[in-house]
Amino acid sequence: MAKTRVHNFFVSLDGYSAGTSITHEAPIGGAERLFAGFDGRVIHGLGAIDDPITVDRALTSTWGQGIGAEIMGRGKFGPQTGAWTDDEWRGWWGDEPPFRTPVLVLTHHPRDPIHFGNGTSFHFVDAAPDDALERALAFADGRAVRIGGGPSTVRQFLAADLVDFMHLVTVPITLGVGVSMWEGLAEVQDRFTIESVTTASGHTHQFWNRTTGR
Amino acid sequence: MAKTRVHNFFVSLDGYSAGTSITHEAPIGGAERLFAGFDGRVIHGLGAIDDPITVDRALTSTWGQGIGAEIMGRGKFGPQTGAWTDDEWRGWWGDEPPFRTPVLVLTHHPRDPIHFGNGTSFHFVDAAPDDALERALAFADGRAVRIGGGPSTVRQFLAADLVDFMHLVTVPITLGVGVSMWEGLAEVQDRFTIESVTTASGHTHQFWNRTTGR
Secondary structure, eight states, X not given: OOSEEEEEEEEETTSEEEOSOOOSSOTTTTOGGGGTTOOGGGGXXXXXXXXXXXXXXXXXXXXXXXXXXXXXXXXXXXXXXXXXXXXXXXXXXXXXXXXXXXXXXXXXXXXXXXXXXXXXXXXXXXXXXXXXXXXXXXXXXXXXXEEOOOHHHHHHHXXXXXXXXXXXXXXXXXXXXXXXXXXXOTTGGGGEEEEEEEOTTSOEEEEEEEOSOO | OOSEEEEEEEEETTSEEEOSOOOSSOTTTTOGGGGTTOOGXXXXXXXXXXXXXXXXXXXXXXXXXXXXXXXXXXXXXXSOOSSOSOTTOXXXXXXXXXXXXXXXXXXXXOOOOEEOTTSOEEEEEOOOHHHHHXXXXXXXXXXXXXXXXXXXXXXXXXXXXXXXXXXXXXESOOOSSSEESSTTOTTGGGGXXXXXXXXXXXXXXXXXXXXXXX
């Protein structure tokens, strides 16, 4: 079974999967158009969305299946950089973060964990990818670990050859500026078998399954 | 939200989705080739299967999402017809039927319900589709009802215009003989919007979403 999975990673035609200026007002930092038409509630299954049930929605609904923990970069947790100045910040998601598992937040500035009632907890660790993965697998208790992004975090794990499965969604738009999905990853595709389907919305879903032994 | 959903219905190029001779030894009655390459464990999510994670598997993993009850024909429950002569029969599935919800079995011969430890229960009712659906919705408690088959049961519900969503999988084989998916359903497609994608395995997944008011 895949131990590490990337899910629902939307990428523009010019290779960007996030914006460059994350603020409290703009969590995706200018790349909002990547997610136009995406009803994020679908990560909890088809029972959570309105009609119609599309192929896009069915494919993106697999986000949480068999997942026991997530690893994310600090930029996904919040807009602060450097030493924590706002200890009250508990993430973008209010009292019900969608993760419902432990989440490791990679940061050079560790702090106490934060626990929520719905199973979500944030654990702040200063660790290289392989060490972070080892800790996340312990949290996951036999289930898989989702590498949750942002793009630079996914790139770090790809560069370290620690990604078993990756679901990318090519969105037929150009952004012109943003955080690259691909920088520094020449020939990364050689380690994967890739299946693609294109849906009625014009999105192309790519399933990357790692084919080489570790 | 779709109230009634059909999932993972495999259909041959010549329109058959089951075999004609169901016995204890052949639950699918001669149409086993329809399901070659399908790992049925995927209905419980990607965490239940081995690698690789394919588009086929992601799409068929949505079977249980937001489902609170199933309606099935008697032939799906077992090979007996007429009055029950074998009261010990508890279905094909052993002690862990995969449904994990109440299941209504349509039969002209009602009998006492059967309960399993994993949330599955079988309730035997002699009812027309609209009445059966009303009872199943009560069991489903706000969630959707899966119309579970076999094909003649799905056809009955389609003919009564009681299907909101349907996931069919066209398998590129001919069977020559079997139970038809389409008999008596000319122009049924006019009530639906249909999206299709074809995967690397050569299977074509069709998502039928009901577009007319009820």
